[in-house]
Amino acid sequence: MSTKKLAIIATKGTLDWGYPPFILASTAAALGYEVRIFFTFYGLQLLRKDLNHTLKVSALGNPGMPMPLPMPVLIQALPGMQSLMTVMMKKKMKDKGVATLEDLRSLCAEADVKMIGCQMTVELFDFSPSDFIPGIDMGGAATFFEFAGESDICLFM
């Protein structure tokens, strides 16, 4: 049986949306898949060194987020609300035994998940290579298709 391949494009850079690519990549690796994740646009934030302080979660524009009490959108827009939501989300995750994003990312790296940053986005947002964790590659759309074209599962997140 040949090794199955999973290709993921991660495009979002919020605390909550950071989970799907790392959860699926680490689990697929545990199941024996060869996995690559291509991080583009805001997804590039998921490769930053200090995830704990860079990623936030916002209730704005996200009516699906469960709230402890009803909160009008204008209140959600007040200064400090985003930080408060982020602290609350992290606490909830910790209480429920959900791994931190940094832990999941480390587990991905340990399991040989290949992480590729989008070179164009790096230049677009004036990132420096020192902003990112070591061990990642940089590439473009063609680099992604080289692997994605042979993949069994290909996901855009």
Added chain:
Amino acid sequence: MPTFDKELDARGLNCPLPILRTKKALNELAPGQVLQIVATDSGAIKDFQAFAKQTGNELIASHELNGEFTFVLRKKAQ
């Protein structure tokens, strides 16, 4: 209950950590050896069945007692 060579305490951990820790623990075992996992994640029942099916490691036993799930896996032969 079958005997086991190694035990993994995955209580309090949520998806996908029990599976990831299990994979790690299996790496340290020889083929044919047995790993017992204790978890509290209620999604683990289906996940361990799926893990066994896809990786070829045999799920010898699986049961629940007071909200704790116990799984026994035999590492597949090479």
